[in-house]
Amino acid sequence: MTIPRVDLPADARLDTLAVREGLPPSPWGENSEALFITSSFVHPDAATAARRFANEEEAFVYGRFSNPTVTMMERRLAALEGTESCIGTASGMAAILMLVLGLLKGGDHVVCSQSVFGTTIRLFTDFARFGLQATFVPQADVDAWRVAMRPNTKLLFAETPSNPLTEVCDIAALAEIAHAGGAQLVVDNCFCSPALQRPVTLGADIVMHSGTKYLDGQGRVVAGALCARDEVVTQKFVPVMRTMGLTLSPFNAWVVLKGMETLSIRMVAQSERALAIARWLEAQPGVERVYHPSLPSHPQHRLAMAQQGGQGGAVVSFVVRGGRAGAFGVIDATRICSITTNLGDTKTTISHPASTSHGRLTEEQRLAAGITQGMVRLAVGLEDVEDLKGDLARGLSALT
Ligand SMILES: *Cc1c(COP(=O)(O)O)cnc(C)c1O
DSSP: OOOOOOOOOTTOOHHHHHHHOSOOOOTTOOSSOOOOOOSBOOOSSHHHHHHHHTTSSOOOOBTTTOOHHHHHHHHHHHHHHTOSEEEEESSHHHHHHHHHHHHOOTTOEEEEETTSOHHHHHHHHHGGGGTOEEEEEOTTOHHHHHHHOOTTEEEEEEESSOTTTOOOOOHHHHHHHHHHTTOEEEEEOTTTHHHHOOGGGGTOSEEEEETTTTTTOSSOOOOEEEEEOHHHIIIIIHHHHHHHOOOOOHHHHHHHHHHHTTHHHHHHHHHHHHHHHHHHHHTOTTEEEEEOTTSTTSTTHHHHHHHTTTOOOSEEEEEETTHHHHHHHHHHTOSSSEEOSOOSSSSOEEEOGGGTTTTTSOHHHHHHTTOOTTEEEEEOOSSOHHHHHHHHHHHHHTTO
């Protein structure tokens, strides 16, 4: 027995897969995907159980490593990313942990952008305890990635666009460097999601997700995933899941599964709102600089537009006059935006990176990364754009 597929035309496109890919309905014929809350699965007889435990027959066995709702989410995300397979994990960080446990050993080397999610840098750095070597390089400097390669480099890890400066890296160029050195390229695709950017079509080997962000899309659950070739998932990641239990809960998988149905319309709508706000911010006297990939002033505007389906994503950062006090003033004057560092929500969030997400860096490290005290980050949601402008104008007008 193998677990059956949904009956869809082989050439079904992204928007159709986002709504339909998964498992066939249960015998009850539900139209919305079922949430299977069960820790184990029953076998018809002892011989079948033995075959299933020996991996000779595909079936659901035990909730630590298999559940139909989680499988539906995995199949849907794999279809959107264009990979053969996917494995869901308890969080985005659990997905990166799975990457390390499944693919690396002591003595191996990783090259990672220095602009990735701060906790990702911590995770690679913490694994020095087990002999893992990591080099952190400037996101957009392709030569720096090439120079950092060593004979024992196994993985290149990139996140594009970056947070909060929306720096873009050239996925195709990094894939070439990785493959020339016998390594694999992993891309954290949280900020664009497969609705805008499909890293494997540009040569990446593995796509990592925090489902917590745009895949859920409404700020409800924590979830993660790795998308890769079937061989990598079944031989490298599934065994880690069985023994180490980085398990995604079926409920969280179900929320992400349903979230993906509206992913592409949300990503486009939120990117368009973000661009409208970015353009408006550029014209405000209290604003010194605006970062958004769709602005022609963005240093990698052309690469971003080519790589991200013509969209800039929903994150906009800007530097206000008056340093930290100015930034705090703008944040505190908002009445609609949520003051939180999370992103990927339909609710617009506003944060001060220098004192929150990047607060553990020294001022010197922060300035090297381009994060000043006057910087504010917005992750634009689905509210009315004019209302959001009004929300920001209140604090900005006090600066001039
Ligand atoms: C949030 C985030 C993560 C970590 O995901 P969790 O689900 O919070 O564990 C990793 N990468 C990026 C880019 C993120 O924004």
